[in-house]
Amino acid sequence: MAVTVKLPTQLREAAGGAAEARADGTTVGEVLEGLYSQHGELRDRIAGDDGELRRFVNVYVKGEDIRFLDGLETPVADGDEVTILPAVAGG
Amino acid sequence: MPAQALKCKECSTTYPLEARYVCERCFGPLEVAYRAPASSGDELRRRIQAGPDTLWRYADFLPLERVPRASLPTGLTPLVRADRLAERLGLGEVWIKNETANPTHSFKDRVVSVALARAIELGFDTVACASTGNLAGAVAAHAAYAGLPAYVFVPADLEPEKILSAGAYGAQIVGVRGNYDAVNRLCTEVSGERESWAFVNVNVRPYYAEGSKTLAYETAEQLGWELPDRVVAPIASGSLFTKVARGFQDFLDAGLIRGAIPAMHGAQAEGCSPVAQAFAAGTDVCRPVKPDTIAKSLAIGNPADGPYAVDLARRTGGSVDAVSDDEIRAGIRLLAETTGIFTETAGGVTTAVLAKLAERGEIGADDRVVAYITGDGLKTLDCVRGTFEVADIEPRLEAFEAALGAVV
Numbered sequence: 001m002a003v004t005v006k007l008p009t010q011l012r013e014a015a016g017g018a019a020e021a022r023a024d025g026t027t028v029g030e031v032l033e034g035l036y037s038q039h040g041e042l043r044d045r046i047a048g049d050d051g052e053l054r055r056f057v058n059v060y061v062k063g064e065d066i067r068f069l070d071g072l073e074t075p076v077a078d079g080d081e082v083t084i085l086p087a088v089a090g091g
Numbered sequence: 092m093p094a095q096a097l098k099c100k101e102c103s104t105t106y107p108l109e110a111r112y113v114c115e116r117c118f119g120p121l122e123v124a125y126r127a128p129a130s131s132g133d134e135l136r137r138r139i140q141a142g143p144d145t146l147w148r149y150a151d152f153l154p155l156e157r158v159p160r161a162s163l164p165t166g167l168t169p170l171v172r173a174d175r176l177a178e179r180l181g182l183g184e185v186w187i188k189n190e191t192a193n194p195t196h197s198f199k200d201r202v203v204s205v206a207l208a209r210a211i212e213l214g215f216d217t218v219a220c221a222s223t224g225n226l227a228g229a230v231a232a233h234a235a236y237a238g239l240p241a242y243v244f245v246p247a248d249l250e251p252e253k254i255l256s257a258g259a260y261g262a263q264i265v266g267v268r269g270n271y272d273a274v275n276r277l278c279t280e281v282s283g284e285r286e287s288w289a290f291v292n293v294n295v296r297p298y299y300a301e302g303s304k305t306l307a308y309e310t311a312e313q314l315g316w317e318l319p320d321r322v323v324a325p326i327a328s329g330s331l332f333t334k335v336a337r338g339f340q341d342f343l344d345a346g347l348i349r350g351a352i353p354a355m356h357g358a359q360a361e362g363c364s365p366v367a368q369a370f371a372a373g374t375d376v377c378r379p380v381k382p383d384t385i386a387k388s389l390a391i392g393n394p395a396d397g398p399y400a401v402d403l404a405r406r407t408g409g410s411v412d413a414v415s416d417d418e419i420r421a422g423i424r425l426l427a428e429t430t431g432i433f434t435e436t437a438g439g440v441t442t443a444v445l446a447k448l449a450e451r452g453e454i455g456a457d458d459r460v461v462a463y464i465t466g467d468g469l470k471t472l473d474c475v476r477g478t479f480e481v482a483d484i485e486p487r488l489e490a491f492e493a494a495l496g497a498v499v
Contacts, residue, residue: 009283010113045116055376055398056101056118060276065393067379083280086113088120088395089293090221090275091300091328 003031003076006083014041028059029072031082046084056087094154097121097297100399108154110213110289112296120395121297123154132346139312146201146305152341153305154298159208163236165200166305168192170313170461176429176442180449184459186319188310189432195256196467197388197435198331199229202302203291207233209298210289217242217288221278223271223327223388224253225435225466230291231262242288244274244281250387252470270382272393292328303331307338310461311348318350319461321454323445325437326357326366326411327389329396335463336403353461355403356453357411358444360384360436364413366397371411375401385416385474386436388466410453414443420474422446426464433468441465 005021012019016039023034036043048054052072059066060083066074076082096105101119112121128135128151135151142148146166147158169189177185193200203226207218218234219242220226227243234241243257247266258264267274282290291299311318318339326332336355342348359367362384365377377397382390394400404411414422419436422443427433434442445462448454468475484490 008279010115010118013115045118054118056113056120056395058276058393063273063276065272065379068381083276085276085279086118087393088113088118089279089282089290089296090271090391091292091296091330091395 001026001076001078001080003079004081005031005035006081008085010086011042011045011084014045015039026075027072028061028066028074028076028082031076032059032072058085058087059083060085093126094123095126096124098124110210110215110294112294123297123301125152125154128345135345136316136347139308146204146302146309149305149308152308152338152345153205154301155205155208156212159211161236162204162208163194163200163233165193165204167309170310171430171432173430176426179425179429180446182449182454182458182460183456185445186310186314186459186461187426187430187432188306188461188463190306190463190465191432191434191467195225195228195232196470197225197229198303198306198463198465199225200233201305202226202299202330203229203233205302206289206291206295206299207237207239210291210295211237211239213289213295215287215289215295216240217285219278219281219285219288219290220244220292221271221275221290222257223390224249224470225388226292227253227257227262227264228260231257231260234262235260244278246271246274246387250471250473252472256470271391272379275391275393300330300334303334304338304341306331306463307335308342311339311342314459316348318348319353320458321354321356321409321460322463323356323358323441323448323460324463325389325441325465326359326394326400327391327437328394329357329366329400331463331465332357333396333399333403336407352407355407355409356444356448357400357404357409358441359411359413360386360389360419360440361413361415362386363390363392365392366394366400367411367413369397369401369411370404377401384419384436385471386419386440387471388435388437389440410448412444412447414440414447418443418447420478423468423475424478427468432464434464435466435468435471436474437466438464438468439474
């Protein structure tokens with residue numbers, strides 16, 4: 001399954017300047033693995049040592065926060081959009 | 092106490108004092124770090140007392156190169172002794188910090204004053220924000236005074252009073268079909284693409300957040316350079332709550348006051364209580380929620396500073412409590428009846444939590460308590476509709492006597 005991953009400005013430098021990437025996978029976790037295999041530097045930025053998302057990273061599938069879905073196990077379908085954004089905003 | 096750098100609260104990486112809010116290494120929040128003050132406590136106190144009757148009197152503790160020559164006068168709001176409220180709750184000494192007295196009737200004038208001043212220093216030409224309502228009005232008004240265009244993003248179902256009052260200042264209101272967290276996510280994306288826009292609570296958030304420290308500075312000064320024992324304050328993102336404590340710490344570090352940070356009690360609505368839930372569960376992981384509460388100004392389901400708010404409450408011997416919509420309405424009524432201060436729903440939350448703490452016996456008889464009433468009841472009028480009866484009579488004496496003669 002090919003999924004579009006939208007990257008926030010803070011991560012674009014580590015992805016060769018790209019605002020989005022294409023990655024394969026059937027879950028959010030797999031898609032992120034696919035992303036890291038293209039841009040190794042992103043792994044440390046997005047995930048902690050335990051492989052879970054860092055606590056100030058938000059990930060959305062089709063606009064919904066994956067914490068309301070199945071987290072990294074959330075299924076994705078061909079053509080879905082996964083968005084990564086910093087959590088530190090608002091208030 | 093000049094600002095020195097932006098520093099990540101998670102991994103301590105430092106950055107120049109630019110428009111950035113996220114650590115590029117770990118995505119943690121950036122905060123302004125200052126050099127230790129070069130002046131003594133006495134000298135700082137003299138400078139504050141000789142300063143203007145606004146929040147700019149605390150310029151030594153704010154992240155600006157210079158105080159703006161002119162701005163909407165903000166801060167130095169009344170700290171009101173609330174003896175009748177204290178009596179009703181069986182408490183000794185209660186003070187209300189009345190933030191409805193700010194130019195757009197909420198504490199948001201403070202954070203916007205600082206954010207806008209810094210945005211202008213950094214060369215931005217447009218101001219914007221993601222708002223639950225009060226921020227909308229503050230950004231719109233301060234941008235109008237400064238002559239900058241403003242874009243205000245709000246949930247489309249916001250209280251009409253908040254949308255109308257923000258629109259009156261000439262800002263472009265953008266009603267987003269979704270809750271605040273959706274508005275916030277959109278603004279995070281837009282701010283990445285609009286380089287000349289200062290989103291006060293996104294890309295210039297570290298400066299914005301500093302404005303809330305002035306709530307603590309004023310409280311200490313108005314109490315005669317002393318600290319309260321306990322503070323009750325609302326939690327939406329957790330920014331105000333954590334920065335109030337930071338403000339007290341600044342004054343302690345600078346030798347302006349003595350003692351320790353007050354016990355910090357946070358207040359949330361049950362319909363949006365991710366921080367209270369984390370506190371109760373003994374964790375600092377704030378699981379996001381979908382807000383459903385009349386306290387729309389506190390309806391942030393995914394609070395950016397939630398983990399820090401939980402830590403702070405725990406560390407200071409405080410708490411984070413949540414109250415129901417009915418308790419919020421009762422809180423609005425209780426505050427209005429005993430102090431003459433009419434607050435919006437967020438203040439109802441704060442007052443209701445104060446009442447709950449009193450009932451639980453968590454507040455000692457001699458404790459000095461300060462409650463932060465952050466916004467004005469005129470912006471959430473619908474919440475008091477139906478809570479009292481209007482005597483509807485003909486303009487005749489007999490009609491008055493028939494309706495009310497027996498009770499007056």
